[in-house]
Amino acid sequence: MSALNLYDTATRQISEFKPLIAGEVSIYVCGATVQGSPHIGHIRSAVNFDILRRWLIHSEYKVTFIRNVTDIDDKILQKAIIEKTSWWALAMKYEREFSHAFAAVNILPPTYEPRATGHITQMVQLMQTLVDNGAAYAPGNGDVYVEVRKLKRYLRLSHQRIEELLPAEGSDASYKRDPRDFAMWKSAKPGEPSWPTPWGEGRPGWHLECSAMAYAYLGECFDIHGGGLDLIFPHHENEIAQSEAAGFGFANRWLHNAWVTQSGEKMSKSLGNSLLADVILERVRGVELRWYLGSAHYRSMLEYSQAALDESAVAFRRIENFLNRAQEILSVAPQGVVGDSFAKAMNDDLAVPAGLATISENLRLGNQAITDGDRNALSKNASELRGALQILGCDPLDFTLTASTQLTSALSGVIALALQERTSARERSDFAASDAIRDGLLALGITIEDTAQGPRWSIMEKS
RNA sequence: GGUCCGGUGGCCGAGAGGCGAGGCAAGGGACUGCAAAUCCCUCUACACGGGUUCAAAUCCCGUCCGGACCUCCA
Incomplete structure (x- = not known):
């Protein structure tokens, strides 16, 4: 079988994937900031990385998969005030919504799913390391900043130059040595949750969480770091900055998934065009939503339309119908077998759209075999079809409605x-x-x- | 201003120097009492202008158009 090749955002090239430890893969994916209900863009990201994970498992890797929950940040605090509830109740409410949506589309649970607030100790330790070695400084206002000009390899993921970054608007530069220095730790304002540190009471900045949790669960160096395209800068750059300043190798490879768009534009709350997962899940079943979101290449924008979603769902039902018929005719569920051409597609940077062509081929040949009464051909095509669907997490024979x-x-x-x-x-x-x-x-x-x-x-x- | 991604047929969507992926829609046919389902056949394409090459959708240069990121973001 061909070897797995994956894109790397840092090099902008596809290259052969070689894990740090033979037979094992460690992955850290930035999960949700639980400040609102999940929309189908969040779901797409989870589906994309779930397909990667299933493919690695199929390729006989032992996969450790971390997806964090950011359960404290500015927006959570703001929103809790508006909704007259506590920040932790708000975070838990949305975390549950994400969990439900992920389960509805058959996302495998992460190996570990750490919450930011459960790892304050590790964050403080990491900050201490950076303050001790001079990469970070505490100017006395309770904040702790990373001094970006001291970093040798800053911005190599986004390939930008510090001088060319637009100046941050509204940032409080008074304590910063450079306006582009970023906060690892933010001092607590009155009424806000806080934790003690040597530099004062406060709460973690966004970037610190991921550096600390990746280290806690995967060690100094791991294979793949994933997330959405918009996290490249600043989030992932700053994670790299912190972890490398601590002397860690950090991620070997970076994978970023593209958006679900509407009218060519990114889905976001500020544009008011979010398609909430639970609304879409009233229209189609979870497996159909997953089929739709998973069918595009993970690095391509997926332009949402209701017509496309419906069409995709109809296509899935054809496959489902075929597999059910095959099972009836063969009197046994076809076993999932991954065919060569599907494997070749997946090994080529998870080329799901190319894999879809082999699924169509199996469907056509399988239906033909039913007409011809050719049980061997039916069995072969149904098995390959099911094998491909298992990788995509859309196996209808596994995804059955459990009615009474x-x-x-x-x-x-x-x-x-x-x-x-x-x-x-x-x-x-x-x-x-x-x-x-x-x-x-x-x-x-x-x-x-x-x-x-x-x-x-x-x-x-x-x- | 900087860093990137993209423009493929009526629609969606792969491919990345030489055989027109695939799907949907459309038209024709087979099967069928009819319908549905299924199968077979047919059709249409690489934003624009140059260049390189025996050969360009694919490489290079330029132009136009769309989109993303530049400290909230999957």
């Missing part, structure tokens, strides 16, 4: 009776009667297909 089995078996019995009546009517050419049964079932949301193996029924999904 008692109710389901009673329902299938009733429908089977109706279908028997219909078959009898057709045999005596009483098409009025047979169509009445079909129409009646259709009105209840039950679709009938006449196949070579006899009639089969399925319940229409919510549209």
